[in-house]
Amino acid sequence: MKQNFGKRLLGALAAGFVTLILCGPISGIRLDGYEFESQFKIPLLFAAAVTLLRLLSDFIPWERVQADSGELQPGPERFGALSRTAFALAIFLVAASLPLMGSKYLLSISIVALIYVLLGLGLNVVVGFAGLLDLGFVGFFAVGAYGYALGAKYLGLGFWGALPAAALTAGLFGAILGFPVLRMHGDYLAIVTLGFGEIIRLVLNNWLDFTGGPNGVDAPPPTFLGWEFKRSATQGGTPFHEVFHLDYSPLYLDSFVYLALLSVVGLSIYGVSRLRRMPIGRAWEALREDEIACRSLGLNHVAIKLSAFSIGASIGGLAGVFFAAYQGFVSPVSFTFFESALVLAIVVLGGMGSLVGVVLAALFLTLLPELLREFSDYRILVFGIAMVLIMIWRPRGLIRMRRPYFPQEGA
Amino acid sequence: MASHTQALSRDPELLRVEQLSVRFGGIVALNKVNFTVQPGTITALIGPNGAGKTTAFNCITGFYKAHEGAIWLRDRDGQPQDMVQLQKGYFGGTHRVARAGIARTFQNIRLFSEMSVLENLLVAQHQLLNRNIISGIFQLPRFRASEAGALETARYWLKEVDLESSANLLAGSLPYGSQRRLEIARAMCTKPRLICLDEPAAGLNPRETEELAKLIQKLRGTHQVTVMVIEHDMSLVMGISDHVVVLNYGEVIASGPPDAVQKDPKVLSAYLGTEDEG
Amino acid sequence: MYVLGQQLVNGLVLGATYGLIAVGYTMVYGIIGMINFAHGDVYMLSAYLTAIALAVLSYWGLHSPWLLIVISLLFAMALTSLIGVVIERLAYRPLRKANRLAPLISAIGVSLILQNYVQLSQGARNQGVPTLIDGAFRFGNEQHFFQVTYNQLLIVVVAFFSMLGLNLLVSYTALGRACRATQQDREMAQILGIPADRVIAAVFAMGAAMAAVAGVLITLNYGSFDFSIGFVTGIKAFTAAVLGGIGSLPGAMLGGILLGLAESLFSGFVNSDYKDVFAFALLVSILIFRPSGLLGKPVVEKV
Numbered sequence: 001m002k003q004n005f006g007k008r009l010l011g012a013l014a015a016g017f018v019t020l021i022l023c024g025p026i027s028g029i030r031l032d033g034y035e036f037e038s039q040f041k042i043p044l045l046f047a048a049a050v051t052l053l054r055l056l057s058d059f060i061p062w063e064r065v066q067a068d069s070g071e072l073q074p075g076p077e078r079f080g081a082l083s084r085t086a087f088a089l090a091i092f093l094v095a096a097s098l099p100l101m102g103s104k105y106l107l108s109i110s111i112v113a114l115i116y117v118l119l120g121l122g123l124n125v126v127v128g129f130a131g132l133l134d135l136g137f138v139g140f141f142a143v144g145a146y147g148y149a150l151g152a153k154y155l156g157l158g159f160w161g162a163l164p165a166a167a168l169t170a171g172l173f174g175a176i177l178g179f180p181v182l183r184m185h186g187d188y189l190a191i192v193t194l195g196f197g198e199i200i201r202l203v204l205n206n207w208l209d210f211t212g213g214p215n216g217v218d219a220p221p222p223t224f225l226g227w228e229f230k231r232s233a234t235q236g237g238t239p240f241h242e243v244f245h246l247d248y249s250p251l252y253l254d255s256f257v258y259l260a261l262l263s264v265v266g267l268s269i270y271g272v273s274r275l276r277r278m279p280i281g282r283a284w285e286a287l288r289e290d291e292i293a294c295r296s297l298g299l300n301h302v303a304i305k306l307s308a309f310s311i312g313a314s315i316g317g318l319a320g321v322f323f324a325a326y327q328g329f330v331s332p333v334s335f336t337f338f339e340s341a342l343v344l345a346i347v348v349l350g351g352m353g354s355l356v357g358v359v360l361a362a363l364f365l366t367l368l369p370e371l372l373r374e375f376s377d378y379r380i381l382v383f384g385i386a387m388v389l390i391m392i393w394r395p396r397g398l399i400r401m402r403r404p405y406f407p408q409e410g411a
Numbered sequence: 412m413a414s415h416t417q418a419l420s421r422d423p424e425l426l427r428v429e430q431l432s433v434r435f436g437g438i439v440a441l442n443k444v445n446f447t448v449q450p451g452t453i454t455a456l457i458g459p460n461g462a463g464k465t466t467a468f469n470c471i472t473g474f475y476k477a478h479e480g481a482i483w484l485r486d487r488d489g490q491p492q493d494m495v496q497l498q499k500g501y502f503g504g505t506h507r508v509a510r511a512g513i514a515r516t517f518q519n520i521r522l523f524s525e526m527s528v529l530e531n532l533l534v535a536q537h538q539l540l541n542r543n544i545i546s547g548i549f550q551l552p553r554f555r556a557s558e559a560g561a562l563e564t565a566r567y568w569l570k571e572v573d574l575e576s577s578a579n580l581l582a583g584s585l586p587y588g589s590q591r592r593l594e595i596a597r598a599m600c601t602k603p604r605l606i607c608l609d610e611p612a613a614g615l616n617p618r619e620t621e622e623l624a625k626l627i628q629k630l631r632g633t634h635q636v637t638v639m640v641i642e643h644d645m646s647l648v649m650g651i652s653d654h655v656v657v658l659n660y661g662e663v664i665a666s667g668p669p670d671a672v673q674k675d676p677k678v679l680s681a682y683l684g685t686e687d688e689g
Numbered sequence: 690m691y692v693l694g695q696q697l698v699n700g701l702v703l704g705a706t707y708g709l710i711a712v713g714y715t716m717v718y719g720i721i722g723m724i725n726f727a728h729g730d731v732y733m734l735s736a737y738l739t740a741i742a743l744a745v746l747s748y749w750g751l752h753s754p755w756l757l758i759v760i761s762l763l764f765a766m767a768l769t770s771l772i773g774v775v776i777e778r779l780a781y782r783p784l785r786k787a788n789r790l791a792p793l794i795s796a797i798g799v800s801l802i803l804q805n806y807v808q809l810s811q812g813a814r815n816q817g818v819p820t821l822i823d824g825a826f827r828f829g830n831e832q833h834f835f836q837v838t839y840n841q842l843l844i845v846v847v848a849f850f851s852m853l854g855l856n857l858l859v860s861y862t863a864l865g866r867a868c869r870a871t872q873q874d875r876e877m878a879q880i881l882g883i884p885a886d887r888v889i890a891a892v893f894a895m896g897a898a899m900a901a902v903a904g905v906l907i908t909l910n911y912g913s914f915d916f917s918i919g920f921v922t923g924i925k926a927f928t929a930a931v932l933g934g935i936g937s938l939p940g941a942m943l944g945g946i947l948l949g950l951a952e953s954l955f956s957g958f959v960n961s962d963y964k965d966v967f968a969f970a971l972l973v974s975i976l977i978f979r980p981s982g983l984l985g986k987p988v989v990e991k992v
Contacts, residue, residue, distance in 0.1 A: 022772055025741045026734070027810045034819050036744040042810075074527050074579045133790050135797075180977045186789040187724045188976050191927065195973040198924070202966045271548055278547035278554075279533075279540045282526075286534040289523035296472060296517075297601050298509035298538045337920060341797055348794055380805040387798030391791045392783045405579055406529050406562060 008055060016051030020044070074403035092266055099255035107254040111326050113366040114261045115319050120346040120362040121268050121355070122315030127344065128352035128401070129281060130308035131288025132182075133190040135340050136197025139177075140170040140313040142335040144320020146204060146211065149219035149330045159222035162321050163264075170317025174310035182305040197340055205332040216331025219324035221253055222260070229253035254326070261322045268315055273355055275311070277404055284308045285353070338380075345383045348390055351397020360399065425450040425637050426471070426605060427491070431480035433466055433661075440466040442661045443480070448605070448654070450485075453631050453638040455648045455669075458658035459681055464641045465518065467658065468607055471639070472515040473498050473508025484511055484605065510538060514603035516594040518610045518641075524583025528574060528593060531582050532565035535600035568596040572626065588619040595626065599634065606630065608640040612647050620644060624651050649673065657681065694828065695835035696957035697950065702841045702910070704949020705848035709903035710926035711933065711941035712855065713773075713896025719936035720872045720892050721785070726796035727776060729923015730803035731769055731897050735904025736914040737807060738765040740818045754821040758843075758909065765901040773897025774890045782886065800919070807916040817913040840910045851902045852942050855895065859938060864891055872936070921965060925952075928972040934982030943983060 023043040029036045077084070098110060119141060126134045144166040151157030157165060181192045204211045211217060221230060227240040229252040240256075241248045275281040283304045286294050291301050324330045342365070350361030365383065369376040390397065426448040433441040441463045448454045456464050469475040471482055473494060482494040497507040509515075523531050533540075541547070541557035569575045572592040577585060582593060591611060598606050608627070612620045624647055630636050642648045648655065648669070655672040657665040659681040665672050672678055710732050717725045742761035751757060780799050784792045825838040859865035870878040871888045879885045907922075908914055929948045933940025951971065956964035975982065 018771070018775065022768070022775060025738055025768065026807060029741045029745065031737070031740055031744060031811055031816050034744060034747075034817070036741065036748070073581055073584065127790075131790070133793060181973075184976065184980060187793050188980060190790075190793055191724060191924075192973050192976045194924070195969040195976075199966055199969045199973070202963070202969070206962045206966070274548045274550075275544075278544070279537050279542045280544065280547070282530055282534050283537050285526055285530075286523045289525055290521045292474070293517070293521035293523065294534070295474075295505035296509055296515050296521075297535045297597070298506050299534070300504070300506045302504075338801075341801060344794065344797065377809060378805070380801050381809065384798040384801030384803075384805060387801070388780045388795045391787070391795040391798070392780075395787055395791050403527050403581070404530070406527075408578075 008058060012051045012054035015054045016047040019050040020047040023047070074405045076405050076407060092262070095262055096259060099251065099258060102251060104251055104254060107251065107258050108326075109367060109370045111254065111258050111261060111322070113363050114258070114265050115323050115326070116343065116346060116366045117265055117359050117362040118261070118268060118319035118322070119316055119343045120350065120358040121265070121272055122312045122319065123343050124312075124347050124350075124353065124355070124358045125272060125275070125284070125315065126308055126312035127347050128354070128358070129276070129288065130284040130305060132305060132308065133186065133193075133344075134309070134312070135190045135194035135337070135344070136177075136200070137193075137312070137316055137343055138335045138337070138339040139193075139197035139200040140174060140316035141320045141323065141339065142200055142204060142330075142332075143170045143173050143313075144317030145219075145324040145330045145334070146217070146320070147317065148321045148324040149217045150211065152220045153217060159220075159321070159325055160224075163318060166317040166321045167314040168317075170320070171310040171314035173317075174313025175306055178306050178309035179302075182302050182309065194337065194340070197335075198337065201332050201335045204335070212331075214332060216329055218329050219327065221328060222257060222325045224256060224260075229256050257322065257326050261326075264318055264322070268318070269355060269359070272315075280304070280307060342383065345387050347397075349386055349398060351399040351401055353401035354397060354399045357397050357399030357401075361397075423450065424448060425485050426639075427483040428467070428471070429481045429483065431467070431470060431482065432478050433463075433470060433475060434478055439661050441470070441477075444658070444661070444663055446656045446663055446666055448637060448639060450604075450637050451631065451635065452653040453627060453640065453651050454654045454656065455652040456639060456641045456656050456658065457643075457645075457648055458664075462658040462681075463661040464658055465609060466661075468515070468609055468639075468641060470495075471508075472513055472607055473505040484513065486511065487604075509601065509603075512602075512604040513607065514598035514601045514605070515607040516591075516598055516609055516611060518613065520587075520590050520594055522582040522590055522594060522597070524581065526582060527579050528569070528582050528585065529562070529565050529578045531593060531597050532568055532600045533561050535597045536561045536564060539602065564600060568599055571599075571629070572596045573622075588615055591615065591619075591623070592626065595630075599630065599636070603636060605637045605639060608638065608642075610641055610643065612642055612644045620647055623647070627651055691829050691833045691835045692957060696953045698835060698837050698841065699957075700950035700953030701946060702844050702949070703953055704929075704946035705845050705942075706903045706907050706945070707922075707926045707929040707949050708942040708945025709848055709851065709899045709906075710922065711930040711945050712852070712899040712938065713893075714927050714930040715933070715935050715937060715941040716868075716892045716896050718930070720868065720875075720889055721781070721792075722789075723781065723792040724796065724927065725781075725893075725896070726793060726923075727780075727799035727803060728896065728900060729919035729921075729926065730800050731773060731776075731919070732900040732904045732922060732926075733914070733916060733919030734772060734803060734807065735765045735769045735901035736908045736918065737811060737816065737916075738768055738901070739905045739908045740816055740914075743818050743821075757821060758905070762847075762902065762905045765905050766898040769897040769901040769904070770894035773893040777890055777893040782889075804916050804919065811916065813916065815913050815915050818908055820912060821909060838910075844906045844910060847902065847906060851899060852938075855899065856938060858895070864888070868892060924972065925968050928968060928975065931972070931980070931982055932975050934984035937982070937984045940982060940984035947983075 020043055023046045027042040027046065028040045029038055099107060119137070123134065123137045126132050126137070147166040147169050148162040151162050151165060177196045181189055184192065205214055207213065221228070223237050227243055228234065228237045229240050232239060240252055283294070283299055286299070287301055287304055294301055346361045346365055347358055349365065350357030369379045424447040428444055428446050431441055431444040444467060456467060458464050466475060470477050471494065476498055477495050480495070483491040484494055486492050492511060494508050494511065497503055497511060498505065523534060540561055541554050543554070546554040566578070569578055572595060574589055574593055574596070577589065582590065585593060595608065595611065612623055615623060627638055627640065628651055631638050640652070652669055655666065655669050656663060657672060657678050664677045664681060665675040710728065713728045714725060717723065739761050742764045743757055746757055746760060776799055780795045781792050784795055822839045822843065825836040827834045827836045829835060859868060867878070867883045867888045868891065870883055871885050875885050925948060926945065929944035930941050931944070932948055933942070933944025948968070948971065952964055952968055955967045
């Protein structure tokens with residue numbers, strides 16, 4: 001299939017030429033009021049890069065890149081149940097010792113990363129397991145975040161009350177919004193959920209009296225057993241450092257949020273991995289594979305989709321509470337469609353349905369821009385390119401979901 | 412309605428299709444179709460292409476809503492229940508027909524291809540399992556027992572269709588003939604009283620077809636399930652069925668034992684064509 | 690009365706532009722059954738291209754408004770068509786045989802790429818173009834009147850003739866026939882020798898060109914834009930396409946105008962803060978209660 005070099009060069013030059021035409025105006029002419037400044041080096045650079053890439057593309061071992069196309073049969077677990085539990089526990093303990101490092105910066109990026117892990121886990125139930133493309137997932141995140149902030153403001157709801165309350169409310173929202181839309185198929189469902197997500201955000205933005213509109217609303221810092229983690233108590237409890245006769249440190253609050261979040265993430269991972277091996281989780285996956293076959297087996301597809309939708313939404317709601325508690329403040333700008341797209345990128349990149357993949361992708365996509373600060377402007381560009389490439393090369397994600405393996409009886 | 416109910420309770424049949432009519436736009440796919448299926452028999456539904464066989468199947472298994480008529484299935488207590496009504500209403504639908512005891516396979520195999528063979532059979536038992544979320548998350552004894560039972564049933568059916576060695580393979584990776592057998596096993600895992608097989612021999616070689624015939628007879632004989640089958644392979648149909656219903660242009664043109672139907676002039680002209688047809 | 694008149698005029702103008710963008714959604718959905726999520730961003734690109742063309746042309750000393758409009762229109766149409774084709778070739782064609790969600794996810798990726806690319810190249814701030822055509826027809830007296838600006842008139846007239854042209858193209862040319870055949874049954878069309886891939890590329894080009902027409906007209910009318918305008922306008926245009934019946938060209942225009950009128954009347958008489966909520970609620974309700982739209986055919990489930 002290899003063409004001769006002349007032809008390849010011609011093809012590469014043509015690609016470069018098209019790039020030049022396409023990027024020329026947008027990259028080469030930078031608008032400045034009604035005037036402009038030209039910077040033709042950039043499109044020329046682009047064109048050269050595309051030409052070069054096109055030439056080099058023949059040397060890429062495509063079969064390796066697309067290794068996914070081969071079937072991966074389920075195999076027996078490599079490690080016993082005990083060693084797997086020990087491994088999980090070890091990871092948890094290592095992660096839990098992070099606050100001892102004493103770095104506020106490290107804590108705060110870890111909290112953000114874990115919030116995305118939680119969001120990824122929630123959306124993974126909906127998209128990865130049940131195959132329902134939910135583009136309004138950020139709506140449930142918003143329900144959780146605003147649930148905590150508004151609950152504290154109007155009902156005096158505390159952090160620990162807000163967690164189950166937000167999970168329930170978000171789940172209920174999921175069920176209510178899901179009920180009418182779950183009868184429709186694939187991409188229409190995606191657009192309707194996107195519509196719902198935007199409606200939630202716009203209502204939060206416009207309902208000044210209740211939500212504070214674009215100015216947002218304050219969320220109180222979380223407490224634990226009546227201990228507060230501020231320098232002085234503001235919510236009628238006792239400051240944590242006074243209880244234990246420690247010096248005050250601003251790290252206490254973040255450490256507490258981090259540990260609570262880590263526990264919830266751990267529990268969610270356990271719960272979701274259990275769900276996969278339960279009738280309900282199997283039904284989700286079956287529904288993703290073939291809805292008509294499911295109905296012929298007596299499965300109520302609407303109810304099953306609804307359960308996926310609301311369990312995913314609950315996890316999104318939990319993430320929202322942590323987001324509000326950590327930031328101390330929520331406003332509608334945190335809940336744009338872009339956030340939904342980002343969480344979707346996490347699920348797609350990690351591998352739809354694969355828990356390990358989603359956790360790693362969430363950590364990767366949130367920590368990488370932090371580590372490479374100078375590239376953080378290009379973050380979205382990279383996400384977009386990753387989404388397209390993953391769909392083309394490895395539609396099942398970088399880490400493919402492992403199927404449960406059932407050993408022979410007596411083995 | 413009442414008179415039909417009475418009529419049905421006198422006769423022993425499992426399924427009675429009454430005056431079933433389906434239209435797609437202006438096209439009449441089924442026109443006042445009547446037939447019955449006796450319990451413990453193998454009933455074949457045959458007819459030329461476009462005769463309405465698959466439409467009839469889709470009505471019986473709850474995928475299409477009949478415009479007129481009724482489909483009575485006798486429930487476990489012997490009371491007739493109208494499948495057409497089970498599809499109606501907000502909570503109605505195909506799944507309720509399936510739960511009433513009608514299972515099916517599909518002409519163009521519909522397995523959960525990205526799931527393992529065993530998982531396919533576990534999904535089929537969904538309605539019969541412990542689905543309590545708490546019980547499942549904490550792996551309570553009730554849940555473990557239910558799952559163990561389900562695995563046992565699944566393995567039993569794998570043995571029955573000769574797929575034991577493929578238990579942990581992805582369903583989509585099986586060869587075609589095995590996929591057909593797996594689909595039958597999956598339908599049987601719902602513990603149906605009537606199983607509808609939509610062209611089960613399509614794409615099979617003669618040896619596989621022979622095995623399929625044995626399997627179908629075993630379903631009826633060993634497992635006490637009533638079988639309905641749509642099939643184009645006449646030797647298979649004539650070899651295994653007790654009763655044959657012939658459809659043409661959406662109407663029943665003949666029904667009876669295979670050898671009688673085979674000689675029916677209307678059937679012959681439907682298959683071989685008459686002067687007025689091209 | 691005059692307020693109503695003004696809202697109707699505004700609605701019609703808005704609707705005409707929605708209709709132009711909706712064409713791209715409806716044609717692409719009709720032919721390959723995917724929602725081209727990046728279509729709104731193609732429209733956004735055309736707004737930038739218009740501004741760039743205007744800036745460069747006036748730098749070169751061209752000042753005749755009509756010549757400026759025509760040249761930038763042709764420039765934007767040509768370039769966005771090419772962009773549409775390239776997007777299809779790179780991000781959607783490899784997914785022709787993938788599952789249904791893959792092209793949509795890829796399209797979301799493309800949408801992110803386009804937005805971020807423009808943001809990085811042109812900056813995040815608002816951009817603008819100078820007013821080229823000024824003036825309006827006024828109806829009524831000094832205190833109470835409604836007006837149709839020349840810009841608005843231009844939008845309606847150009848939108849009408851672009852739609853007419855597209856309809857003629859699809860109805861009477863060999864390319865149009867190939868498009869309709871491919872839409873009906875791609876495999877059969879391929880067997881009959883229609884190069885389906887090229888037809889699909891042509892559909893993307895036509896859709897993008899129409900979005901460019903809308904982009905130029907809207908930019909001339911409102912004067913300002915930024916890299917994120919594609920999202921909401923795109924969703925609204927998609928709503929218009931669904932409202933009219935996805936896959937139907939006249940439906941897209943009808944849906945666009947109805948949506949424009951509804952949105953304009955809602956923001957004029959009910960609440961302008963919630964006009965986007967209204968549009969999204971309309972989208973959700975149409976998809977739930979009448980997914981086949983006004984002129985579309987209901988889909989029969991295949992078992």
